[in-house]
Amino acid sequence: MDDTQAAELGAHIRKHREATGLSIRRLASLVGIDQAQIIRLEQGKVASPKADVLDRIASEIRVPVADLLTMAGYPVTRALPSLRPYMRAKYRDLPPEAVNEVEDFVKRLQAEHGSGPKAGEDEA
Template sequence: MTPERIEQLAAVLKQKRQELGLSASEVARQTGLDVGTISRIERGQIAAPQAGNLKEIARVLQIPATDIFAIADLLPEGELPTFKPYLRAKYGDLPDDAMAELEASFTRIAKQHGYDGNGPAPGEDEN
């Protein structure tokens, strides 16, 4: 992972944990990981966190694992993240309220056009 991705991952995980009102100790308890591991990931001190650890942290923080994997550059071939990590990667300098506004606009437009959030069925978008 690049230093920028490490920093971005750390910031996303810490912000979401705080939004949920969880301590690092509580995240550790719910994931079965050591609290030191959680803290080091949130401080950007682990350059290559294990995918399994990230998946467990994402589960507790109610973040799609694909979003975390996209930030960490661990996304499996053919998997796509939700819109929010794309916005953060492409427009990371925008303030959080602008990001939230963009995401809300996308969600509203997608719903107007019948998008259910599941994407195409296997083979549906291949030509």
């Protein structure tokens, strides 16, 4: 995982941690790791986060584990990641604005045609 991917993973974790109302200290306690590890992860300073740690974090911040594993560069076979992590992994050279456009387009298609997973749903 390169520096950009690590920063994106960290920002994603932080965003969802905050959305669930968890402090760094509380998340670290729930996951069973030191809070300094959460801080370093959210700052994008962990180049190779352990899959089991990402699994526990995903559970606590209520995101599909496939999303975090995909963002960290792990191969995922059980479940498909949601669109944004998939786009980041598959099309790394696309600027964030382009990923936003694709995501918005797919959301419009889903609203129009009523297909695809609901928010937070995993396709596994």
